[in-house]
Amino acid sequence: MATILKIGDEIPALTKNAYAPIEEDARNPIHKDDYAREHGMRGALVPGSTLLSYVLEMLYNHFGEKWLCRGRINVSFIGGGAVNGDVLTAHGSVKAIEAEDSGGRITLDVWMANQNGEKVVVGEASCIA
Amino acid sequence: MSLEEDFAAIPIGLDLGEWEIVLDEKTIKDRAALTQWQTMDVIDKLKAAPPGQTINLHAKMQFAKFTNLRAAIWAKSEHEFLKPLKMGSKVIIRGKVVDKYIKRGRLYRVSEFETVDENGDVLMRSRETGIHVE
Numbered sequence: 001m002a003t004i005l006k007i008g009d010e011i012p013a014l015t016k017n018a019y020a021p022i023e024e025d026a027r028n029p030i031h032k033d034d035y036a037r038e039h040g041m042r043g044a045l046v047p048g049s050t051l052l053s054y055v056l057e058m059l060y061n062h063f064g065e066k067w068l069c070r071g072r073i074n075v076s077f078i079g080g081g082a083v084n085g086d087v088l089t090a091h092g093s094v095k096a097i098e099a100e101d102s103g104g105r106i107t108l109d110v111w112m113a114n115q116n117g118e119k120v121v122v123g124e125a126s127c128i129a
Numbered sequence: 130m131s132l133e134e135d136f137a138a139i140p141i142g143l144d145l146g147e148w149e150i151v152l153d154e155k156t157i158k159d160r161a162a163l164t165q166w167q168t169m170d171v172i173d174k175l176k177a178a179p180p181g182q183t184i185n186l187h188a189k190m191q192f193a194k195f196t197n198l199r200a201a202i203w204a205k206s207e208h209e210f211l212k213p214l215k216m217g218s219k220v221i222i223r224g225k226v227v228d229k230y231i232k233r234g235r236l237y238r239v240s241e242f243e244t245v246d247e248n249g250d251v252l253m254r255s256r257e258t259g260i261h262v263e
Binding site (some may be wrong): 015016017019020021027028029030035040044048049050052053054056057059060061066067068069070072073074075076077081089 | 151164166167168171175177179180182184185187189190192195199200201202203204206207208209210211212213214233262
């Protein structure tokens with residue numbers, strides 16, 4: 001159940017131990033260790049769709065069913081990405097609350113950082129609550 | 130052709146095709162497990178897929194279209210959720226290339242996707258930016 005928020009409030013963070021098994025039909029070698037290491041990465045990158053899912057679960061946990069039909073998110077994937085075993089924590093901080101015809105739209109800065117505090121996802125999300 | 134030549138040949142407006150997926154319980158739960166989704170009320174009580182459940186298919190649609198593309202990195206991802214993706218329903222995803230640009234020597238392609246149900250109702254709109262790499 002969503003609580004009443006004001007600007008500056010943070011919604012409950014969500015932490016995941018990043019893990020992404022290789023999907024058999026995956027074509028993108030960026031998600032495979034050999035290729036990723038050859039190209040200067042720490043290892044196979046966890047797919048962006050998985051990282052996004054961690055952030056979406058944090059937002060769903062706060063906004064509930066409303067997120068499924070009133071949620072918006074816009075993020076960039078930054079830094080060196082995430083690899084299996086990284087401890088990733090998603091955060092959301094309220095930056096604006098605006099009235100719309102169908103209710104109040106709450107806009108949050110959202111980000112996800114790894115165990116070293118390095119951000120791997122940054123952006124904005126909003127939902128009519 | 131080289132990566133750059135392939136990129137130059139991509140027309141803005143290129144249709145990425147149409148993919149269908151039936152969101153049965155197993156499909157939803159398998160995907161939830163892959164993404165470590167743990168808030169199960171969306172599946173068990175609302176009988177819907179967790180938000181973003183089908184977003185990985187956008188990448189697959191693009192790799193299916195760009196058969197010479199070896200690798201890509203996701204740069205940006207934007208989504209608007211309009212209706213729940215109901216368990217047991219069939220959804221259709223349509224995509225197209227809407228922009229491309231080169232910045233600091235990197236090749237960026239922007240694609241938009243619309244996810245609709247069998248009645249044509251729009252469930253989700255997406256806009257994604259990927260970088261083509263060797």
